[in-house]
Amino acid sequence: MAAVVDAVVDVAQKVEDMILGEDGKPLSKSALKKLEKEKEKEKKKLERDAKLAAEKAARESASPDYSTDRYGNLPVNMSQERTGRIRTKIATLTEKNIGETILLRARVQTSRPTGSKKCFLILRQGTVTAQGVVTVDENTISKQMQKFASSISVESLVLVEAKVVKALQKVTSCTVQDVELQIEKLHVVSAAARLPFTLEDATRPDSEYEKDPNLVRVKLDTRLDNRPIDLRTVTNHAIFRMQHGVCRLFREFLEQNDFVEIHTPKLLGAASEGGANVFKVEYFNEKAFLAQSPQFYKQMMITSDFGKVFEIAPVFRAENSQTHRHMTEYVSLDLEMEFEEHYHEVLDVLDGLFVHIIKGLKERYAHEIEVIKRQLPFDDFEYLEKSLRLTYPEAVKMLRDAGVEFGDFDDLSTEKERILGQLVKEKYHTDFFMLDKFPLAVRPFYTMPDPARPGYSNSYDFFMRGEEILSGAQRVHDPNLLQERAEQNDPPIDPETILPYLDAFKYGAPPHAGGGIGLERVLMLFLNLGNIRRTSLFPRDPHRLGP
Known part of the structure; x- marks a missing residue:
């Protein structure tokens, strides 16, 4: 028995001797004793500190609290009183x-x-x-x-x-x-519960990540999943105050020019633009569609002799587009007006409108712009007091001169829009321009053909930083030509499905033109934010239907 005990003691001693020091060698007995003393000393220090903290807490709790009526949690506000302070x-x-x-x-x-x-x-x-x-x-x-x-x-x-x-x-x-x-x-x-991310992290500029890549970066999807928290940041407050500013300036200019604000249906019995990019919904015992635009109703208001109308409202596009600039629901700033002789009268109004909006944002929202720049720096938006107007053939020539292959009647792709925007900026020093006389084949059926240029139309797009933000045209106001254009559409549109629209032109309609402006795009491009979801309060796209 004694031999067994001696053996166990001997093994334990050997294990103890095998404890290694910082140099990788086994510690000596004296070093082990020193280590044990240090451990015991640290233990006593921790116990002493805990005791002192407990005594301090006890003293504080025992000391009289003469501020009890000055702090605390208020009861839930159920409109118990109204002090008037x-x-x-x-x-x-x-x-x-x-x-x-x-x-x-x-x-x-x-x-x-x-x-x-x-x-x-x-x-x-x-x-x-x-x-x-x-x-x-x-x-x-x-x-x-x-x-x-x-x-x-x-x-x-x-x-x-x-x-x-x-x-x-x-x-x-x-x-x-x-x-x-x-x-x-x-x-x-x-009281606020624990946040999904801190507002400090959510407002950090990219430049800080370059200095310290270990800092927490809040991804856009995380922001959108917790949008009510994300919207509290000073940057988002500034963005959406500016969104309000775009609508305010849009309405202000048009009211000064005798436009009337209207409110059109968003549940329709027929697709307003034709084609497949439309949301179908159940409407009692029949099918209905969410409005792709207020197009038909704007024009009906012109036939009703309202002369000049506008609307700020949501529109819906069933496009499975996974891009930085597309959403399935967005806010459209629409306007329509009759003209006397030429649809360029409408372009003149639109020119003045955009100069008013851009200038107004720069002057009235300078503080918000600086707040946004602190987190998301961008180059100031350049524009001309008299906006640049190019024709489609002129744009085609600019692209070809830059080495881009492009047919006379090809539609502009996103990439070619971007290249054209860069060419315009380099040559004319503006981030905003108008492009007139689009090929007829790439425009909706209600677009007026240009009789002087076969294959072209009286239609136009506007661009900011090389991306389209407005699409418009002179509309076909002759009922026979309008029906003919509907039947020639690809795919053809059955006149019976848009009969109320066609009928509106049978009783005399003045020549008119207009356009639709994407609110979120305008702001995204003015601020050069890179993603339209940053300028939508609660964005909707093919993968997001909440919150």
């Missing part, structure tokens, strides 16, 4: 407000405790931010309140009462930099 907007804060006590609701963008007596909060409303600070004192702000402030989850909504004070130094991390908020009361209105 004025709420302040962060964007309005200036040094003129120093000394005032204000009330505001904002999101907690960050919460950063400094020691045991201060906690700094960045408070955000939309795209503007201000710094708030909770400072422990002997009478009003307790340590418990400071600890509560530091525990508020990012993106929670809070109600803050604070005194506006002069910032000791510029708060460069906020948009309001000369003043800060000395928080006196702090209540959580709605």
